[in-house]
Amino acid sequence: MSNDSHDMDMPDTVTSTEASLSGSLDGDYDDAAGYYTPGTPLVDEKAPQGPIADRWQNRKFEARLVNPANRRKLSIIIVGTGLAGASAAATLGEAGYNVKTFCYQDSPRRAHSIAAQGGINAAKNYKEDGDSVHRLFYDTVKGGDYRSRESNVYRLAEVSTNIIDQCVAQGVPFAREYGGLLDNRSFGGVQVSRTFYARGQTGQQLLIGAYQALERQIAAGTVSMFTRHEMLELIVADGKARGIIARDMVTGEVQTHLADVVVLASGGYGNVFYLSTNAMGSNVTAAWRAHRKGAYMANPCYTQIHPTCIPVSGSHQSKLTLMSESLRNDGRIWVPKNQADCDKDPREIAEADRDYYLERIYPSFGNLVPRDIASRAAKNVCDEGRGVGPEVEGVRRGVYLDFADAIDRLGRDAVANKYGNLFDMYARITGEDPYSVPMRIYPAVHYVMGGLWVDYDLQSTIPGLFVTGEANFSDHGANRLGASALMQGLADGYFVLPHTIRDYLADGPFEPIGEDHPAVVEARTSVTDRIEHFLSVNGTRSVDSYHRELGNIMWEYCGMERTETGLKKAIDLIRGLRDDFYRNVKVLGTSESLNQSLEKAGRVADFFELGELMCIDALNRRESCGGHFRGESQTEDGEALRHDDEFAYVSAWEWAGLDERPVLHKEDLVYTAIEMKQRSYK
Amino acid sequence: MNLTLKIWRQPDAVSAGAMHTYQLADVSPDMSFLEMLDVLNEQLNEQGEDPIAFDSDCREGICGMCGLMINGDAHGPEVTTTCQLHMRSFSDGETITIEPWRSDAFPVVKDLVVDRGAFDRIIQAGGYVSVNTGSAPEAHSVPVPKDDADRAFNVATCIGCGACVAACPNGSASLFMGAKVTHLGLLPQGQPERDERVVNMVAQHDHEGFGGCTNIGACTAACPKEIPLDVISQLNKDLRTAIKHGH
Numbered sequence: 001m002s003n004d005s006h007d008m009d010m011p012d013t014v015t016s017t018e019a020s021l022s023g024s025l026d027g028d029y030d031d032a033a034g035y036y037t038p039g040t041p042l043v044d045e046k047a048p049q050g051p052i053a054d055r056w057q058n059r060k061f062e063a064r065l066v067n068p069a070n071r072r073k074l075s076i077i078i079v080g081t082g083l084a085g086a087s088a089a090a091t092l093g094e095a096g097y098n099v100k101t102f103c104y105q106d107s108p109r110r111a112h113s114i115a116a117q118g119g120i121n122a123a124k125n126y127k128e129d130g131d132s133v134h135r136l137f138y139d140t141v142k143g144g145d146y147r148s149r150e151s152n153v154y155r156l157a158e159v160s161t162n163i164i165d166q167c168v169a170q171g172v173p174f175a176r177e178y179g180g181l182l183d184n185r186s187f188g189g190v191q192v193s194r195t196f197y198a199r200g201q202t203g204q205q206l207l208i209g210a211y212q213a214l215e216r217q218i219a220a221g222t223v224s225m226f227t228r229h230e231m232l233e234l235i236v237a238d239g240k241a242r243g244i245i246a247r248d249m250v251t252g253e254v255q256t257h258l259a260d261v262v263v264l265a266s267g268g269y270g271n272v273f274y275l276s277t278n279a280m281g282s283n284v285t286a287a288w289r290a291h292r293k294g295a296y297m298a299n300p301c302y303t304q305i306h307p308t309c310i311p312v313s314g315s316h317q318s319k320l321t322l323m324s325e326s327l328r329n330d331g332r333i334w335v336p337k338n339q340a341d342c343d344k345d346p347r348e349i350a351e352a353d354r355d356y357y358l359e360r361i362y363p364s365f366g367n368l369v370p371r372d373i374a375s376r377a378a379k380n381v382c383d384e385g386r387g388v389g390p391e392v393e394g395v396r397r398g399v400y401l402d403f404a405d406a407i408d409r410l411g412r413d414a415v416a417n418k419y420g421n422l423f424d425m426y427a428r429i430t431g432e433d434p435y436s437v438p439m440r441i442y443p444a445v446h447y448v449m450g451g452l453w454v455d456y457d458l459q460s461t462i463p464g465l466f467v468t469g470e471a472n473f474s475d476h477g478a479n480r481l482g483a484s485a486l487m488q489g490l491a492d493g494y495f496v497l498p499h500t501i502r503d504y505l506a507d508g509p510f511e512p513i514g515e516d517h518p519a520v521v522e523a524r525t526s527v528t529d530r531i532e533h534f535l536s537v538n539g540t541r542s543v544d545s546y547h548r549e550l551g552n553i554m555w556e557y558c559g560m561e562r563t564e565t566g567l568k569k570a571i572d573l574i575r576g577l578r579d580d581f582y583r584n585v586k587v588l589g590t591s592e593s594l595n596q597s598l599e600k601a602g603r604v605a606d607f608f609e610l611g612e613l614m615c616i617d618a619l620n621r622r623e624s625c626g627g628h629f630r631g632e633s634q635t636e637d638g639e640a641l642r643h644d645d646e647f648a649y650v651s652a653w654e655w656a657g658l659d660e661r662p663v664l665h666k667e668d669l670v671y672t673a674i675e676m677k678q679r680s681y682k
Numbered sequence: 683m684n685l686t687l688k689i690w691r692q693p694d695a696v697s698a699g700a701m702h703t704y705q706l707a708d709v710s711p712d713m714s715f716l717e718m719l720d721v722l723n724e725q726l727n728e729q730g731e732d733p734i735a736f737d738s739d740c741r742e743g744i745c746g747m748c749g750l751m752i753n754g755d756a757h758g759p760e761v762t763t764t765c766q767l768h769m770r771s772f773s774d775g776e777t778i779t780i781e782p783w784r785s786d787a788f789p790v791v792k793d794l795v796v797d798r799g800a801f802d803r804i805i806q807a808g809g810y811v812s813v814n815t816g817s818a819p820e821a822h823s824v825p826v827p828k829d830d831a832d833r834a835f836n837v838a839t840c841i842g843c844g845a846c847v848a849a850c851p852n853g854s855a856s857l858f859m860g861a862k863v864t865h866l867g868l869l870p871q872g873q874p875e876r877d878e879r880v881v882n883m884v885a886q887h888d889h890e891g892f893g894g895c896t897n898i899g900a901c902t903a904a905c906p907k908e909i910p911l912d913v914i915s916q917l918n919k920d921l922r923t924a925i926k927h928g929h
Contacts, residue, residue, distance in 0.1 A: 094814045
């Protein structure tokens with residue numbers, strides 16, 4: 001790879017442990033052969049050229065403007081009110097467009113961005129510790145294991161500084177130093193302090209800021225808010241996205257909403273695993289319905305699994321709770337050496353009988369190895385039968401995170417000062433006191449890097465359909481850095497989409513379509529048919545029981561470690577379960593009122609199809625990169641092995657019909673401002 | 683453990699509701715309260731009875747979507763959200779009464795689900811700083827004393843769940859309003875609109891049908907985020923100041 005941009009003079013933070021490796025495959029073997037159809041290569045037509053630092057400025061200049069007088073004639077639908085949706089709705093409302101915004105919750109302030117704890121990155125360099133836009137760009141591309149698009153990531157780093165200014169002006173109460181200026185911390189293993197935070201509730205404070213900006217526009221009449229409304233279909237008329245079919249979840253009314261452009265800011269699909277740190281209602285339906293209408297789904301197998309979550313306590317478990325990774329700074333992770341000790345009181349297990357496996361396998365990084373390595377190692381020891389905590393379905397899935405040494409070394413008060421709120425949360429959920437008994441932790445699905453494919457303008461393969469935030473694929477590659485999800489959501493909504501969408505809207509308003517347009521009729525019929533089907537099956541199993549079983553399949557075969565055999569098995573299992581679901585699901589009640597089982601049925605139906613595509617995508621990608629670990633692609637030491645010669649592409653999947661093979665379009669990833677490196681943590 | 687559950691069932695906003703009694707066996711103390719209801723719903727679904735509708739989303743105590751009156755207490759016996767309440771707070775053989783939030787300003791939608799849209803409308807009336815995207819000055823151009831920033835954060839942790847209203851004998855949302863007025867009033871960015879904010883929010887609050895505050899303090903006792911009662915004093919003070927300024 002050449003490094004020919006003008007940014008050559010930027011210092012490089014690659015450590016000496018990194019080697020430039022690349023493996024090769026055995027001949028032309030294709031694991032996913034028979035599961036997909038090869039398609040034509042995909043090119044981002046909007047990809048900007050020129051020096052990387054000028055690309056966004058150039059694109060903003062070239063994107064056509066819309067006269068303020070015309071803006072009120074243009075209508076925009078936004079689905080989702082998290083950071084990406086609320087910020088876009090507020091900004092486009094302020095600009096004078098007619099905006100309609102939808103969320104399934106009772107208020108836009110509930111969106112799951114609110115649960116983000118750690119912080120938000122921005123290249124302010126307030127600490128004068130060598131940070132810069134280029135370094136944030138570099139860290140993000142490297143963190144994504146060189147599977148993200150260079151231009152997009154640079155832009156993200158570039159606008160990150162504006163986000164902080166905007167949020168402070170809104171009254172977001174970030175942590176401050178005694179001098180009254182903003183405090184920063186280092187986060188997620190990076191060597192500079194660029195993370196802005198509001199105690200452990202940064203997502204909440206940023207979302208409330210965006211929510212207030214949105215409510216201000218609702219009061220001003222520029223934005224209409226539809227709460228407890230769920231998008232169930234996309235309307236694509238004459239090749240353009242022109243609206244959505246939504247269900248009023250209170251009255252059951254199926255409504256048509258038409259517009260000049262549609263934006264999906266509907267979040268991630270981690271709930272395909274049933275148990276995840278996502279909210280109960282987080283789902284893929286908006287994105288998946290768009291996918292079925294022609295929007296390509298990119299890198300769906302890229303999933304981030306977080307190592308420090310509270311383990312499952314029984315089959316009743318409905319969701320998982322994350323605890324900050326900072327716990328690994330002082331806690332030591334171990335399991336018993338002998339299976340016989342697994343149900344003993346951990347305090348009675350002698351030091352010699354404990355296996356501090358991360359410290360043993362990775363002596364230089366120890367308990368601070370990256371998320372995916374820590375997660376996989378925990379699964380391995382539990383699979384060996386050395387897990388701890390309650391048995392759930394015959395297996396103990398938990399490892400100890402022990403603060404006894406830290407308490408001895410620093411004192412109980414110092415540990416309480418640092419981690420008190422996390423210890424309290426743990427005690428509340430488990431009923432155990434982590435000051436005296438080691439915590440138990442286990443990995444959980446936390447974030448998905450995959451999502452709908454978008455070009456540099458954040459436009460999908462359907463003209464007029466834009467996708468922002470976690471719902472798109474563009475910025476995090478195969479893995480996301482800590483404190484970067486909030487950054488991306490707000491970057492897209494406040495500073496990127498409002499500029500790129502105007503270039504599309506400059507051709508509008510588009511010819512009005514009526515409710516009798518064949519595309520509208522088709523979309524409505526498809527929604528009502530599906531609802532009627534779910535209510536008429538009258539089978540024997542609840543929606544949740546299917547969802548849980550699907551989640552188990554995904555977790556087992558498409559979770560932390562994926563193999564050809566496992567993935568093929570998963571695809572068969574998912575197809576069988578999906579068929580059974582359509583024949584045997586039991587949804588009571590009617591469609592004319594609030595019906596939470598009915599809502600879940602539609603979401604789970606879409607998760608089945610997504611889950612299958614995730615497995616096919618994982619099968620095709622016979623390399624390990626970021627959050628995607630293929631058992632067949634590892635070094636002799638069991639570390640992830642990337643194959644840049646074969647897989648430096650984005651997998652963009654085109655829907656070909658139910659039970660038809662999806663079509664794979666590859667977008668080559670080209671790096672001009674950065675050199676691809678392989679990581680090592682030994 | 684085995685429980686008797688008395689639960690409010692109401693098919694929709696206009697129909698009359700009533701308490702129904704259910705028996706639930708083998709409840710694990712490690713279940714969250716909402717997981718206990720999930721298990722009951724599985725049982726009802728199996729028996730062909732419509733599952734009980736209740737709201738929840740993040741289930742980690744931050745989104746504010748859940749909220750039930752449990753044995754007459756908003757969010758139940760612990761200082762936390764309903765989703766973070768666990769069954770170990772109850773005992774075997776206990777009868778638990780479960781109702782929706784009680785407030786005229788939060789009409790019942792179905793069973794245990796209520797409409798809290800009034801909170802959004804109070805925010806619309808002034809719970810924001812008017813700053814358009816892109817017009818913000820450099821973040822460090824205005825220092826904020828750390829004590830003010832910390833206090834602003836503490837009251838900004840309100841999750842908008844509505845427990846304060848449900849707990850209040852007057853059905854007042856003064857704690858909710860006071861938290862927002864105090865949060866923005868402590869920051870330099872909140873000053874230009876300070877007077878209009880409080881006047882308009884209070885007017886909207888009264889228009890929604892929330893009651894007045896008589897300083898009982900049930901709100902702050904029920905608040906899962908422990909928003910202190912003195913935000914209501916701040917609310918009253920800001921309102922007096924605004925009136926003095928001619929609003």
